[in-house]
Amino acid sequence: MIVSMKKVSLVVLNRYKEKSLNSLRKLGLVHLETLEGSSEELSRVRALYDRLSTAKTSIHDLKLPKNYKSTGKKSAVVENLDRDAILSAYEEKGKISEGLKKALLQAEEILALQEAKKEIGEDIQLARKELDRLAAWGGVNPQDFAYLEEKGIGLTMYEIPSAALKKIPDETSILQVNADKNATRFLLLQFAGEEKAELPPEAFKIALGEESTQSLEKELAEKNKALLLIQNDLYEALQYLPNLSEEMQNLSKTIEFENIYAAMPQDEGLDAVETAVLQSENRALTWITGFIPTEDIEALRNFAQKEKIALIITEPKEEDEVPTKLKNNKVVSLIYPVTDFLGTVPGYREYDISGWFLLFFSIFFGMIFGDGGYGILLVLTGLGLILHSKIKGKKIEPMIILVALLGLSTVVWGTLTCTWFGLEVSQIPAWLVNLSWEPISNANPNEELLKQNIKIFCFALALVQLSIAHLKGVFANIKSLKFLGELGSLILLWGVFYVVLNIVVDKERFAFDAVLFGGYEAMPIVLSAIGIGFAMSFIFSNYEGNILGSIMASVKDIISVLLGVVNVFSDIVSYIRLWAVALAGSAIAATINTMAGPALGSALMFLGILLLIFGHGLNMVLNVLSVLVHGVRLNTLEFTGHLGMSWSGHSYEPFSE
Template structure:
């Protein structure tokens, strides 16, 4: 559930500003409104520290037992930063030297300075060409040249003087350094890189010290941001923000204890600055990792749909992946991850749930790595629902009937989810004494009628079209008449607003038809995944005898690719149905601000 918030304003004398900020940070419940940016110096220091820390994580070293002192860390950080800068410089220089060495090696070891001194008396220019061009060169009058040792597959010549016309050949520019000097400098670079690596490997043993400094800088940045957010006037400083309603007593006690002047009131639901704090239970907490990845936060006055999101997402995931064999692999991988982590987390619990639902759906449809032979196993065959079978010939069911059943199931899921959104809106508006709930009844009526329209158009199911049309028309009429109602409007004002949006309501009704149709993607993507698995199985079956290893490799690569594509489909389709179709029917925009109280950071973010 989304916790109720209280808006607060706290004031103190300017001379007690630092005490105010420190006490608020220790209290750790105030979300500062209109937070200002932190001092750029801290942000730059944080970025530099983070970059160095990421570089050091590449080195395997034992962690230190204790944390370095401030002075010791400053010296270590300076040495590490210098080593990283020198390492980058030496790498760039070594790359250039190696390219130069590769260019010079075919010409052998010579002193460029000696060649330049000779050229002062006898101008020389060096060229690379093929034998055909060399033969043509020998026939040109007025050109004198010296044939040198071949360089690779090309002929090398030294032309005396300056040709009047450009030669059809690649001119070799004289280097600044000879091959021997280039090789010496490359060796020096390698030695310098080894010294840098040694310094960095030693520094990698102090990652905990880097983490502690990083936390210190983060806290300093947060403090500077809070400081910049204070209002100031006539010797008074103040800060406004929000606290959870459940923390009101704790806040009041702290305010009285520290002698603050303060004011508290209910947060305005229409205030865009009110943060959202979601209280998860043991079940809904499973969806938190996905919300964290998506970065989605509902608005303060919107719904907490964590439970419904989790339930439908698990079902969508199972139907899109669609293979019990893949689900078994996910389950094995989750068990291994759980053993390594040595504890249950929301991530592993979510993976267990998704693995289980995938296995169940795959078993019900008879899909095990896309293998038709799985249906020859009595136990696996007994798990299948004949009407949903991907191999219906084993159950005396036509393929058309089985596909129609699955499509109807997809549309049924869609209408249930969209109808649920309507019911949630009706309930909230009735509790809020908002007459607009009648418009949501209209949407509920229209969506249910559109469901039957979809069944008629897609799978040819017999329906009473007249009744469907009447239901859609009645629903549209209710939406137009009551869609503009709200508690702050009179009936006449709401009616006028609804009639003014009649064309928009018409377009939204068409969109609702598309929303119901959209759930066919669960069937389409699941069938595509099955077809890909079957294709790779068929390709692998063609390799027998000594080539069986090739067949196994094709199966492994093919199924791995199919799983990856399945994950992408879950993001594109499974998440979409929750974030767009379902949330859109609820009127959610996911434009909320996450509740982030001003407090000391004790864990690296």
């Protein structure tokens, strides 16, 4: 159920604001309204958090190489890091704890290493690019060229397509360095005072670098060595991650506190003089607003009396963003790992469907997995994890019990349908075949009837779940004529259900001229249900105290109202995905058995067993993905859509240490 909440406001003297906030945080019961504060201290703490976060993120995905061993040598970056100066700079802005000091030094070390790694990497890239550019020329030293220039001998490097070499005039002095089929490299020789030599346009001048190739090679070797030491230091820095995470968590709590502290209002409506007078007399007031479970109100009253805080308790208004706190028994709470993973939280004024979610999710899971053999593996996995937790003296996590429950659901469905590891019915022991339910069992000799029965089961499941949604709506609005709108939607749903059976399952088996109840044919019953249901829904669905207003609201939204009838049809048909997805998984399992079968009776038995393990394991993973896509969808879209839910809530998160 969704726990009832009260809106509370706590008023204190401004001079006791910090003390009161600390006490409120220790109490840990009040979910505070969203506040956005601004102060120098808040900015300072956020900057510290961001610094740690940046450092942590920069090495978070770094993985230690296999057989990594520390060299024991530190890079110049680590050795030259001025730790005293770093701490002094931080301490000038405010107090920091010893644990935070350590984390900040670790963060600065990481960031300095990353910056140095980036700079050295760029230097290495430039050096390699320059060496690659001059690679075909052998060793090149700009100083040699400069020395000859001083002696009146000018040498310039050129490259020309080999086919164009003959275009160079005979009187032009060149020294050929080397050539290949594409290009020829040569030095143009000119003495001081000579006119500039003419070269064909195909000749391309090669610019001298600032350093010799020998110097670049030496620099490259040194840079690579430095980069290796930096990389080793980053590997060593991975041990800082736990401490960084811990201090970030502490800072996040401080940020929360400082944000609230800075955002708390003071004596609104007073002018500057009145505010100054109150502050000078230590009579200025401040307050904070939030929400608390009704069951904890007495604890808050006692707290307020002890701390001398004025307390105002009211019922939440319609426009208030009230947090949602769910409270269920241990069985229903098993679904929480799934809803937490999905991040779905019902609004405070919506329904808590945890129990229904667990029930139908278990059914959907069993149908989609569809194989009793897979179910046994899941049950054994769950029981094994439970036993392991018991032996270790650890708490048994709800997720572990949920795995066992879902496995049990799969075993039940696999038993009813006679589906075991994708085996043919002829390969399954007779006693297992006898446990199956013939209408939906693979042992049913009439394949066409089997398909129809499974479709009917899927659609009947849709009818039950969606009917529950509208019945909840009926009872929720029983004190208003709006309940007639929900009742109309329920009647419409049942009428459309027969139409689905006629169109999708079998026109003859569910013919419109078939006799149903009291000698009446299906057609008038179905049309009456659809017509009456639509009319009731049209008239009362938007009822807010005025029938005419409700009708006009439906008229204004007539297109959506008409499409709603089509949506009822598509929502029911949507449940056929349970059979279709299971059918695909069953086909994959059978294919794996077919592929591995020949190998099991030969020398390749080991490969056949590996294929079975890998293939069925992969199929189970695909089934899990199918459950997340299809099984979850039917609960969070089709079912909740008929409930009118939008999952607009946010979790109850009390201000606490």
